[in-house]
Amino acid sequence: MRRKLLVGNWKMNKLNSEAKEFAIASVPFAALAKKNNIDIGVCPTYLSLATVKEFASKDMIVGAQNCHFKESGAFTGEISIPMLKELGIDWCLIGHSERRTYDNETNEKCNLKIKALIANDMVPLYCVGETLAEFEAGDTKKVVGAQVREGLADLTSEQVKDLVVAYEPVWSIGTGKNASSQIAQDICSFIRETLRDMFGDVADGIRILYGGSVKPVNVKEYLSCPDVDGALVGGASLKIDSFEELVRNIL
Numbered sequence: 011m012r013r014k015l016l017v018g019n020w021k022m023n024k025l026n027s028e029a030k031e032f033a034i035a036s037v038p039f040a041a042l043a044k045k046n047n048i049d050i051g052v053c054p055t056y057l058s059l060a061t062v063k064e065f066a067s068k069d070m071i072v073g074a075q076n077c078h079f080k081e082s083g084a085f086t087g088e089i090s091i092p093m094l095k096e097l098g099i100d101w102c103l104i105g106h107s108e109r110r111t112y113d114n115e116t117n118e119k120c121n122l123k124i125k126a127l128i129a130n131d132m133v134p135l136y137c138v139g140e141t142l143a144e145f146e147a148g149d150t151k152k153v154v155g156a157q158v159r160e161g162l163a164d165l166t167s168e169q170v171k172d173l174v175v176a177y178e179p180v181w182s183i184g185t186g187k188n189a190s191s192q193i194a195q196d197i198c199s200f201i202r203e204t205l206r207d208m209f210g211d212v213a214d215g216i217r218i219l220y221g222g223s224v225k226p227v228n229v230k231e232y233l234s235c236p237d238v239d240g241a242l243v244g245g246a247s248l249k250i251d252s253f254e255e256l257v258r259n260i261l
């Protein structure tokens with residue numbers, strides 16, 4: 011049985027003081043989520059990770075939005091996995107489409123980061139998804155299939171069992187043009203079959219999320235799809251009331 015999972019991706023939003031306010035206000039509904047067997051989490055900016063970790067409930071997953079695959083060295087502006095671990099951070103987004111678009115995050119680079127995270131007992135939340143042009147050309151499965159196969163290359167079924175995959179069609183991110191629940195189910199099911207082909211039955215335990223203009227009004231519809239185990243939410247995760255409504259709507 012896969013536990014439902016709701017993760018907020020704050021992107022480059024929230025001052026540290028605002029992140030602290032959110033963390034404190036989230037404590038009661040983190041308890042509510044736990045009581046209902048739902049995992050919830052947020053991915054603040056690097057600068058707010060320690061604050062959110064300190065003030066949020068221990069039941070709130072706190073993840074980074076990126077990491078470097080090397081332990082240390084001459085990589086100006088980067089953050090390493092041991093630095094995250096020292097703060098008690100054990101989740102990390104990898105391959106978000108904004109990083110693929112603006113920071114040249116390739117499947118190969120994602121693969122290096124995912125391997126490094128797993129070697130450090132951290133949970134990668136690996137994001138995949140096609141652009142509008144790829145969607146319109148009917149290439150979704152080709153693109154997403156390659157992202158899954160190349161991003162998770164050279165890993166064993168034991169290594170991927172706790173990993174989470176998020177399907178986020180690029181054309182639906184931040185646009186208000188969310189994919190239909192049929193598209194979400196179809197591609198999440200395709201991702202699970204790809205995982206099964208690569209790793210066998212462990213695929214049945216891997217959580218797959220949908221992301222892209224998820225709001226309190228549509229979250230339940232996605233989570234009622236058999237292969238959609240949760241949601242990765244940007245804009246609607248920023249306000250505490252909206253995040254709480256997302257949780258309440260999937261109880």
Ligand code: PGA
Nearest residue numbers: 183184222223243244245
């Ligand atoms: P959105 O972002 O919910 O604002 O569309 C989703 C994401 O980028 O993870």
